[in-house]
Amino acid sequence: MSSRVAELRQANTELLRAKETAEQANTELLRAKETAESANRAKSEFLANMSHEIRTPMNAVLGFADLLYALVTERKQRHYLESIRSSGKSLLTLINDILDLSKIEAGKMQLEYEPVNLYSMINEIRHVFSLKMSEKGLEFIVDIAPDIPDSLLLDEVRLRQILFNLFGNAVKFTERGHIRLSVQKTYIENDKSSLDLSLFVEDTGIGIPSEALETIFDAFKQQDCQSTKRYGGTGLGLAITKRLVEMMDGAISAESGIGKGSRFEIVLHNVAVSATQAKSKKGEIFDEESILFEESVILIVDDIETNRDLVKAFFQDTNISTIEAESGEKALLLIRQYQPDAVLMDIRMPVMDGYEATKQIKEDEDIKDIPVIALTASGMKEDKEKIMHSKFDGFLIKPVKRSDLFRELSRFIRHSKKETLEKGSEISEKEGLLGDVSPETLEKVPEIIDKLENEFTPLWESVRNNNSMTDIQEFGDKMKSLGDEYALKAFQKFGDDLISQVRIFDIENIGATLESYPGLIEELRGLRV
Numbered sequence: 001m002s003s004r005v006a007e008l009r010q011a012n013t014e015l016l017r018a019k020e021t022a023e024q025a026n027t028e029l030l031r032a033k034e035t036a037e038s039a040n041r042a043k044s045e046f047l048a049n050m051s052h053e054i055r056t057p058m059n060a061v062l063g064f065a066d067l068l069y070a071l072v073t074e075r076k077q078r079h080y081l082e083s084i085r086s087s088g089k090s091l092l093t094l095i096n097d098i099l100d101l102s103k104i105e106a107g108k109m110q111l112e113y114e115p116v117n118l119y120s121m122i123n124e125i126r127h128v129f130s131l132k133m134s135e136k137g138l139e140f141i142v143d144i145a146p147d148i149p150d151s152l153l154l155d156e157v158r159l160r161q162i163l164f165n166l167f168g169n170a171v172k173f174t175e176r177g178h179i180r181l182s183v184q185k186t187y188i189e190n191d192k193s194s195l196d197l198s199l200f201v202e203d204t205g206i207g208i209p210s211e212a213l214e215t216i217f218d219a220f221k222q223q224d225c226q227s228t229k230r231y232g233g234t235g236l237g238l239a240i241t242k243r244l245v246e247m248m249d250g251a252i253s254a255e256s257g258i259g260k261g262s263r264f265e266i267v268l269h270n271v272a273v274s275a276t277q278a279k280s281k282k283g284e285i286f287d288e289e290s291i292l293f294e295e296s297v298i299l300i301v302d303d304i305e306t307n308r309d310l311v312k313a314f315f316q317d318t319n320i321s322t323i324e325a326e327s328g329e330k331a332l333l334l335i336r337q338y339q340p341d342a343v344l345m346d347i348r349m350p351v352m353d354g355y356e357a358t359k360q361i362k363e364d365e366d367i368k369d370i371p372v373i374a375l376t377a378s379g380m381k382e383d384k385e386k387i388m389h390s391k392f393d394g395f396l397i398k399p400v401k402r403s404d405l406f407r408e409l410s411r412f413i414r415h416s417k418k419e420t421l422e423k424g425s426e427i428s429e430k431e432g433l434l435g436d437v438s439p440e441t442l443e444k445v446p447e448i449i450d451k452l453e454n455e456f457t458p459l460w461e462s463v464r465n466n467n468s469m470t471d472i473q474e475f476g477d478k479m480k481s482l483g484d485e486y487a488l489k490a491f492q493k494f495g496d497d498l499i500s501q502v503r504i505f506d507i508e509n510i511g512a513t514l515e516s517y518p519g520l521i522e523e524l525r526g527l528r529v
């Protein structure tokens with residue numbers, strides 16, 4: 001009896017010990033998991049910082065290549081510059097993708113929910129891809145369950161990015177047959193206040209082998225046999241898509257087989273039905289060419305000289321003159337001495353950064369009313385919030401575009417507006433939409449019109465009717481090059497606007513920009529007479 005008791009005790013002790021070991025192993029596992037997670041976050045943060053550190057000098061490279069292009073006439077040199085520009089742009093696309101991915105992984109991408117109309121979003125997709133699809137003879141089938149509510153609370157920009165990625169891949173990898181986009185729903189609340197939404201993108205394309213299906217959502221994975229030359233791409237689209245879907249409380253899965261086509265399914269859980277209607281985003285297009293600033297002085301504060309030079313170049317041919325400071329301390333000295341009309345303040349600078357310099361400006365009675373606009377290379381929400389909570393009067397993200405810079409400055413610097421043609425006002429022939437036109441350009445107007453009519457207008461008609469993003473971007477590039485070639489700012493701006501609108505899939509403004517094309521030709525014709 002007593003030996004059984006002893007046996008039992010021993011068994012008990014061993015059990016306890018085993019439990020302790022298990023608990024210890026568990027704690028160690030948890031600790032290892034935490035270490036791994038924090039290492040992963042650190043890696044993502046490093047990548048996010050790196051990417052934006054690369055973006056800043058890249059912008060100087062591209063910006064100056066653009067400025068140089070306008071000065072160079074020799075064919076070979078122009079050709080070299082074009083290569084710099086196109087490689088620079090590919091690099092920027094890659095960097096932007098990496099930045100997106102690392103921002104998500106570092107937990108720094110925030111979703112912004114607003115009422116969204118799925119019907120119009122799908123319509124946009126139909127328009128955007130219709131040229132490519134009709135070239136390939138593909139059929140677009142849309143299959144939306146009839147009672148999907150008109151207005152759902154979603155992050156419109158990110159959902160669009162997801163659908164464009166999936167749809168873009170489907171079009172890219174399908175040579176014949178169809179692409180089907182279906183939307184279904186299941187109500188999860190009796191009061192129908194929220195639902196689970198399923199979105200399918202299905203194609204009859206080359207398909208994906210089953211072993212590749214497992215890794216398709218990993219970064220930088222493309223099918224082994226896939227020729228990058230033929231299909232292009234960075235291999236980051238699906239990795240970003242998956243993470244975005246997961247941030248939206250959703251899941252993504254794929255079914256496919258070689259030659260059988262592919263079917264991607266996204267399920268978004270708990271999507272709220274919105275009581276307010278999705279609003280149409282017809283933004284007013286700011287026309288920086290029509291702004292005439294009064295004589296004023298602006299202080300550019302940035303520790304990097306090329307950054308200052310680039311901003312300075314934007315003010316050429318305006319009434320704005322600039323002074324420069326490479327540090328916060330120097331900025332304070334110059335502000336007290338010259339009382340500029342506004343300050344463009346870089347954030348990250350050694351010794352005294354932009355936050356501290358601005359704080360001191362705003363604490364000084366004599367200079368506190370001078371507007372200070374933050375100029376930051378960081379698109380991160382945290383920085384944005386910090387800037388919002390500081391005493392800055394305005395805020396611009398690098399790479400800053402001329403139109404954004406002028407729009408922001410027009411809030412603080414006295415200016416008048418040149419009337420535009422549509423208003424039917426009497427404007428001098430050399431102003432209006434085209435801005436100032438130099439005598440050299442004026443001589444070449446017949447040549448430009450000839451080019452526009454024979455090369456550009458047919459292209460414009462086709463992109464306008466078919467709305468393919470790639471073609472629109474190409475049209476934008478061509479217009480910009482034409483603008484560079486003949487020093488026509490309005491054409492450069494037209495190209496710049498279109499290219500950046502394509503990048504954020506800003507469909508409505510793309511439409512508005514495209515519609516402004518005939519006005520430009522009309523005005524050139526006016527110059528010829």
Ligand code: ADP
Pocket residue numbers: 165169170173203205206207208216221222223226232233234235236237238239262
């Ligand atoms: P990429 O920029 O290369 O398109 P993605 O992450 O979007 O990067 O896609 C990764 C790879 O998955 C693609 O390169 C392709 O090999 C494969 N893939 C994605 N969608 C499809 C599809 N609809 N049909 C066939 N292959 C696809």
